[in-house]
Amino acid sequence: MSQIELKNVTVELDGKLLLENVSLLINDGEYVGLLGPTGSGPSYILQVISGLLKVTSGQILIDEIDVTLSPPEDRHVGFIFEQFNLFPHLNVLGNLLFGPRMRREDLEIKTKVAREIISLVRLDGREDAYPKELSGGMQQRVGIARAVTAGAKIMLLDQPYRALDAKIREEMRFEIREIVKDLRLTAVHATHETEEAMIISDRIAIFNEGKIEQIGTPEDVFINPSNLFVATFLAESNIWEAEGANEKVSIGNLSFDLEEESTGKGKVVIRHQTCNLFIDEPEGPNVFSVKVLKIRILGEFIRFTVKVKDNIEVVCREMLNMKWKNPDQFIDQQLFLQIDPSEIKFYKQI
Known part of the structure; x- marks a missing residue:
């Protein structure tokens, strides 16, 4: 296992600022997800750690050793991309031994190590299989095994599941995390998908325009987003201009009770899945009579668009179950x- 630390890292390329003053500590054996929109920074962080992208300023330390100027081959890093990048003319064992053979290492020792790693990544009996004979998930495991055989202590994963179909992708998220933990590797995983980051990460760093907006456990960043960007990026949300006073916030003539005190103008964020709909009037705070305008079925969910007073529209997400059987009957x-109240976030205008 290895510790990684980025200190005030800035990267400029062709006049464009890719990363701005990023500091990040990744602990031994930690699996950290880097999440953000396309071009916001996660993939650049992987390239900086691996040495494929030079920093303009700042430091990269691995196990407290400054590797800022070290070439990629001296960093003991394995890189797993969306594409599998296996040698098609070599079988599984041959792919694992390619690096050691090029470095003229003792192949007898390395073959023994490679076979042990093949077992750890759950590919027993497939040593002689060629890439075209393996599923996408198996090929990703070969990629990890090859990196570990070559001496990698750090695994960098750049959107590794995007090329897989949905069912395999879901399985691999759990499987690769377990394998990385079993191999006692430190992992940094870049993705644009919130669900993926939430599933695989010990901690998540959320990026926007080359900066870290928030870092914390999946539960913490989701339940306690630090700002408007994080709140709306992590989940589909209703967003309104609003004004806060004491423990209330108003959108026109519509008023909500809050859990925390609010003052001044700002924006209210209420996530779709926290807007609960009932056929019969429930007890408690923040209950409103609404008229159903639109309904859309999204797989196992239903998205309702409803109108509250003053023609304010609210989007709600409910599970598709017997309560909402034949949902079109609820239109109008x-x-x-x-x-x-705890699910309503108010971000004061700065």
Whole structure:
């Protein structure tokens, strides 16, 4: 296992600022997700750690050793991309031994090591298989095994599951994390998908325009987003201009109770899945009579668009179950909307 530390890292390329003053500590054996929109920074961080992208200023330390100027081959880093990048003319064992053979290492010792790693990545009996004979998930495991055989202590994963179909992708998220933990590697995983980051990460760093907006456990960043960008990036949300006073916030004539005190003008964020709909009026705070305008089925969910007073539209997400059987029957009907005060986020205008 290895510790990684970035200190005030800035990267400029062709006049464009890719990373700005990024500091990040990744502990031994930690699996850290880097999450953000395309071009916001996660993939650049992987390239900086690996040595494929030079920093303009700042430091990269691995196990407290400054590797800022070290070439990639001296950093003991394995890189797993979206594309599998296996040698098609070599079988599994041959792919693992390619690096050691080029470096003229003792192949007898390395073959023994490679076979042990093949077992650890759950590819027993497939040593003689060629890449075209393996599933996408198996090929990703070969990529990890090859990097570990070559001496990698750090695994960098750049959107590794994007080329896989949905079912395999879901399985691999859990499987690769388990393998990385079993191999006692430190992992840094870049993705644009919130669900993926939430599943695989011990901690998540959320990027926007080359900067870290927030870092924390998946639960912490999701439940306690530090700002408007994080709150709306992590989940589909209703967003309104609003004004806060004491423990209330108002959108026109519509007023919500909050859990925390708010003052001044700002924006209110209420995530779709926290807007709860009822056929019968519930008890408690923030209950409103609403009219259903639109309904859309999204797989296992239903998205309702409802109208509250003053023609304010709210989007709600409910599970598709017996309660909402034949959902089209609710169009133009009255339902009741309830929102827990703790789920309403108010971000004061700066």
